[in-house]
Amino acid sequence: MAEGAAAAAQAKERRKEQLRQWARSCTNQEPAEPRWQRRRRRRRRVGDGDEEEDEGDRGSQGEGDGRAVRFERSAEFLAACAAGDLLEAEAMLTRDSGKEVIDSTNTDGISALHQACIDENLEVVEFLVNHGANVNQADNEGWTPLHVAASCGYMEIAEYLLKHSANIAAVNSDGDVPLDIAEDDCMENLLRAEIAKGGVDIEAAKREEEEVMLRDSRQWLNAGKIEDIRHSKTGASALHVAAAKGYIEVMRLLLQANFDPNARDKDGWTPLHAAAHWGVEEACRLLVEHFCDMNALNSVGQRPCDVADEDVLSLLEELRKKQEDLRNEKEANKRAVIDTNMEQHPSYTNKHRRSSVCRMSSKEKISVQDQSKERYVILGAA
Template sequence: MAATDRSRSDAAKQRRQDQLQRWSGSETDRTGPDARETSAGPGPGPGPGPGARRARVRFAQGAVFMAACSAGDQEEVAALLRQGADINHANIDGLTALHQACIDENSEMVQFLVESGSDINRGDNEGWTPLHAAASCGFIQIAKYLIEHGANVGAVNSEGELPLDVATEDAMERLLKGEIKKQGVDVDQARKQEQRVMLQDANAVRTGSGSLVPHHNTKATALHVAAAKGYIEVMKVLLQCDIDVDSRDIDGWTALHAAAHWGQEEVCSLLADHMCDMAAVNNVVSLAN
């Protein structure tokens, strides 16, 4: 039994090292006291000479944490959390370790992360919660566990979809429909929740009691979101505020790009009335119109 445990541990560690190597291009920092050292030296020749300085590579703690979770190494995950790792660290797509554990059908890691305080209702860049992920993959036991521990069956992603809407198997649909009925969730109201919240936030900005913060990963603003989804009332309030109508997300898209891409004609007209840049070019050199 001990040999089997060692074998699993070795396999997990090898998988984690492989992941760290794949992420090295975007998740490394070649400075700092926490560096993981390589054997490459600065001088000529095939290897370092006596006393040669060793190149140092430090993998960001978030990358190490995500890799340990994906490898199923609960011992190291717990150690990293004690060292201050953010249990809700998200990758460039907004996926947390809990999202990934659901996608990987790693029930043990799902339970470990939830019990350790992971945000069970956090959405990724597209608004998908862990329950959306489990529902779309058909992982019924994980979905049940998430619901039992507070997952919101009425959560809506960026496309206005509930976990029920992305479920592809009958058993999952029955589970989610049953929970929606049991909890008395108004599905129609749930689908409109984002627009209501955005309108409240926009009014708070207009009256000076709130502020607009771009998405931490995509840098998209509320104006981008409202433009893409055709939230006209939200747009009208936002455009009364002192905001940059041509603000750009990480890909260089303006609100006009978003409205044009999603076919929101009324939004395009509204933005034009507010003197947006009709010739705006994004990072892939695509005209807004």
């Protein structure tokens, strides 16, 4: 129970941070981050450890010129719902394309429904669901509104979402279903009862993504052609996802199919950035063995070691030395093959050329020519 309480506390803190991120994102200035780039919602290191400057901290004005930033319609809708201004939200849904606006998100992938759950605002939750909001929409870390309600212990909201087809087996990027991050005993009991009633196989749900990726990877390897579709928001490849989540067999198949180990997402992150950040040791080893670039810089100049989980920093240093040894060994083997070929080739050439007249001395040439004349005379006489 102690571990569950600690996990729930961490989850709740992540939701609070999402709220702060949302407030900043209204300026539409902060670049989106892939889901694996916020390990436990901690700040990423830049350079020698200085924290990144948040664009939202600069306010909604221009760089001192007094020009106001014009918000997009989606940001205005998110703000109206967050403020509980349902009249304005209703007007926007009527005026604009309702479906496009109602499921719009901020840079963290948080929708108005996510935010209403974070704020424990059942009235806004009901308003959004009644207007067609997607109850199973996932944010950039795979959290659905039910994950939010479960982690925060908001029973009424969780019950309402479940009555409106919320997926009890939705798996987030940490591999957790809502039950795994439930806040308290009452929430656990509610979710367990729902799982039992629906006969849901939670373990199968958790394996589903990896199994789909295994199937696709085998098909690509057998066909000799990779048909990966990048994530629409983050630009993440299949190898990024597998590295971040520790799908090692998927990685082996992808690399065997010649998947680029240095593929980059929209923020310049390579699979090694992802594996290092999430502390997936075996993924780091596998990528290094396939000669990934350990010094690759992302869009803000960070190497994999700069964004790595502290637990894998020493491993990365060890792997750096190992990769250098492997590279030297590979070069040595390559030179050995070249040297062997060079030794064999002259031997064959010299043997062939020694029978040629042009390689003989003048005296030898005359002797051969005389012999040829004698053979010609004998053959002519015959």
